[in-house]
Each structure stands twice: as C-alpha cells, then as structure tokens.
Amino acid sequence: DTAVSQTPKYLVTQMGNDKSIKCEQNLGHDTMYWYKQDSKKFLKIMFSYNNKELIINETVPNRFSPKSPDKAHLNLHINSLELGDSAVYFCASSQGQREGYTFGSGTRLTVV
Amino acid sequence: AQSVAQPEDQVNVAEGNPLTVKCTYSVSGNPYLFWYVQYPNRGLQFLLKYITGDNLVKGSYGFEAEFNKSQTSFHLKKPSALVSDSALYFCAVRERYGNNRLAFGKGNQVVVIP
Numbered sequence: 001d002t003a004v005s006q007t008p009k010y011l012v013t014q015m016g017n018d019k020s021i022k023c024e025q026n027l028g029h030d031t032m033y034w035y036k037q038d039s040k041k042f043l044k045i046m047f048s049y050n051n052k053e054l055i056i057n058e059t060v061p062n063r064f065s066p067k068s069p070d071k072a073h074l075n076l077h078i079n080s081l082e083l084g085d086s087a088v089y090f091c092a093s094s095q096g097q098r099e100g101y102t103f104g105s106g107t108r109l110t111v112v
Numbered sequence: 113a114q115s116v117a118q119p120e121d122q123v124n125v126a127e128g129n130p131l132t133v134k135c136t137y138s139v140s141g142n143p144y145l146f147w148y149v150q151y152p153n154r155g156l157q158f159l160l161k162y163i164t165g166d167n168l169v170k171g172s173y174g175f176e177a178e179f180n181k182s183q184t185s186f187h188l189k190k191p192s193a194l195v196s197d198s199a200l201y202f203c204a205v206r207e208r209y210g211n212n213r214l215a216f217g218k219g220n221q222v223v224v225i226p
Contacts, residue, residue: 004155041218041219042218048212048213055211055212090155094212094214097206100158100204103157105155106154
C-alpha cells in the first residue's frame with residue numbers, strides 16, 4: 001500500500017489551462033503539505049493543512065488553490081497555468097513535531 | 113525562522129571511501145533535525161532524525177549523523193560509500209514548538225565514483 005499517493009505522475013499542458021493534482025495519504029496523519037521543487041532542486045513549501053484547516057500559506061500566486069475535503073486528502077488546483085509553473089510538486093504528510101514527513105512520489109508538471 | 117545551510121553543491125567520493133555531507137542549521141531553541149535522500153525521478157525518502165538523547169544517530173542504509181549543538185551542525189556520514197549512494201541529499205530542521213514546518217537545505221548531489 002502506498003502511504004502518500006499523488007496523481008497524476010506526469011502532467012503536460014498548455015499555458016492558460018486549469019489543472020488539478022490530487023494527493024491522498026493512508027497513514028492517519030493530521031497534517032499535509034504541498035512543496036514545489038524547481039529545476040535547481042530547491043524545495044519550497046507552498047501550503048500546509050492540519051485537520052482540514054489551512055495553517056501555512058506561503059507567498060504563492062493566488063492561481064494556486066489548495067483544497068482539503070478531509071484530513072486524508074489534499075488537492076492542488078492551478079488556474080491559468082504559466083510556463084514558470086513547470087516544476088515537480090510533492091505532497092507530504094506528517095504527525096506531530098517529532099516525526100519527519102512522508103513524501104509522495106511527485107507530479108512533474110510541464111507547461112508548454 | 114528556521115533555516116538550513118548545505119554549503120557544498122556536489123560531493124564526489126570514491127567507492128569504499130568515507131562519505132560526509134555537511135549541514136548547519138539555525139533555529140530558535142533546540143532543534144529537530146532530519147536527513148532525506150532523493151533518487152532520480154523519485155520522492156524524498158527519510159534517512160534518519162535527531163530528536164533528543166545520543167548525539168550520534170544511526171539511520172537507514174548504513175548512514176549516521178552527528179548532532180553538534182555548539183557548532184549547530186548535523187553532518188551526514190557513511191563509513192564506506194557505495195555507487196548506489198549516488199543521489200541528492202537534503203538536510204531539514206524544525207523548531208520544537210511551533211507549526212510543523214520543515215525547512216530544507218538546498219540539497220547536495222553525491223556522486224560515488226566506481
């Protein structure tokens with residue numbers, strides 16, 4: 001069983017389109033995250049939800065909108081995609097301060 | 113706010129030699145520290161963590177790390193590197209009291225030369 005699963009794994013789309021990435025975790029964790037990894041491999045936090053409540057909202061264009069229907073799911077919707085949105089997006093989950101994150105395998109988004 | 117510095121971009125080491133990947137951190141109070149590894153086209157995998165207690169922490173795949181509070185460092189080490197250890201390594205730090213944010217370093221590419 002995959003602990004943190006993201007879909008799709010690859011996403012190629014044209015500029016201006018709207019797309020969604022889905023994430024689900026079966027670990028029973030309370031907190032979920034979205035990270036963006038750019039071409040230089042830098043990891044930047046975008047959002048974090050704790051029990052469906054938004055707790056971290058970094059400086060991200062408002063074209064990006066997270067949604068957490070329940071604590072096991074955190075989806076990312078992106079409107080009006082731009083070339084600069086091309087990156088790998090990672091979902092992660094955690095439980096408590098003492099534990100690290102469990103990451104999904106990533107979604108490689110390519111905007112053409 | 114917490115932060116991590118991984119000063120080297122790439123670490124090259126011959127197979128069988130010791131491997132060290134450096135990490136220093138900045139955080140208010142005592143830290144929780146983590147190391148992750150990322151293989152090509154994969155997500156990040158947890159290697160080890162320091163929470164409290166013994167400063168030398170042992171983790172997966174023969175890796176270990178030493179917490180040094182006076183130097184605010186948490187260097188990752190392996191006594192004998194394997195070609196399969198070639199990957200991207202990330203150090204991360206979290207405050208003990210606060211939100212669950214993990215701050216990651218920029219990552220170090222490790223290349224183990226056969």
